[in-house]
Amino acid sequence: MQTHTQYATLEGPMVFEQEEGAMPARLLILLHGWGADGRDLADLGAPLQQMMPDLAVWCPHAPSPCTANPMGRQWFELTERFFQRPEEAVAEMTETGYLIEAAIDEACRELGLVPQDVIVGGFSQGGMMSLHLANQGQLQAAGFASLSGALVDEAQMPEDGPHHILLAHGTKDEVVPFAASREAQASLEEVGHHVDFLSREGLGHGIDMAVLEALGQFCHMVTSHD
Numbered sequence: 167m168q169t170h171t172q173y174a175t176l177e178g179p180m181v182f183e184q185e186e187g188a189m190p191a192r193l194l195i196l197l198h199g200w201g202a203d204g205r206d207l208a209d210l211g212a213p214l215q216q217m218m219p220d221l222a223v224w225c226p227h228a229p230s231p232c233t234a235n236p237m238g239r240q241w242f243e244l245t246e247r248f249f250q251r252p253e254e255a256v257a258e259m260t261e262t263g264y265l266i267e268a269a270i271d272e273a274c275r276e277l278g279l280v281p282q283d284v285i286v287g288g289f290s291q292g293g294m295m296s297l298h299l300a301n302q303g304q305l306q307a308a309g310f311a312s313l314s315g316a317l318v319d320e321a322q323m324p325e326d327g328p329h330h331i332l333l334a335h336g337t338k339d340e341v342v343p344f345a346a347s348r349e350a351q352a353s354l355e356e357v358g359h360h361v362d363f364l365s366r367e368g369l370g371h372g373i374d375m376a377v378l379e380a381l382g383q384f385c386h387m388v389t390s391h392d
Contacts, residue, residue: 173273174268175265176265178204178225180225183212190222190279191279193273193274193277193283193285194285195273195284197296198289198292200244201232201234204225204227207225229241242258256318259319263304263305270284283389285307285309285310288312288313289313290313293315296315297316297318297331298318298319300354301321303326309330311381313335314336314341332380333364334347334377335347336369337366347363351363362384364377
């Protein structure tokens with residue numbers, strides 16, 4: 167079942183198919199790419215739920231209209247300024263991160279979850295946002311996933327220690343180069359994060375079943391408390 171759900175200032179589709187009155191035991195937040203919105207990733211919720219029936223998948227819309235596509239949304243500005251002044255992009259990502267953190271806090275309160283039940287993932291620009299949150303230590307979560315994303319800021323070890331991170335990328339990505347995830351892997355592992363890497367030979371800028379299955383397996387692994 168898909169419902170429109172708001173936590174703090176962010177809203178978007180939530181996918182959770184269970185018996186009436188049942189509550190999820192884990193939550194995956196999926197951050198969409200530049201110029202899209204949460205509906206772009208919501209269809210991934212059903213197959214992920216088939217893998218884990220107790221998983222809820224929430225796909226919030228980014229807070230700002232996209233500068234290149236006003237019908238879509240963006241987590242931070244991704245124009246020439248991003249490449250010319252990356253420090254401004256990182257500052258904007260940090261401010262957006264506070265909104266995501268507040269939304270996760272409210273979601274956990276309402277659903278009866280703790281940070282160890284939450285995974286933050288994203289595709290393309292959403293993947294960049296997810297890695298920023300993991301790298302900066304802005305919020306606690308069981309794990310972080312970047313699908314066809316990149317690490318924008320310099321890798322560092324947050325005060326709360328190393329994170330579990332999944333990177334997945336197609337070798338034929340024409341939008342965000344495959345090398346961006348390889349570089350992120352090297353940088354994140356160098357400072358001590360635990361990184362799983364999935365290389366998809368021949369895949370362009372997208373998510374195929376192998377990536378989806380890897381994401382599901384990652385979510386199960388990092389939120390299993392036995």
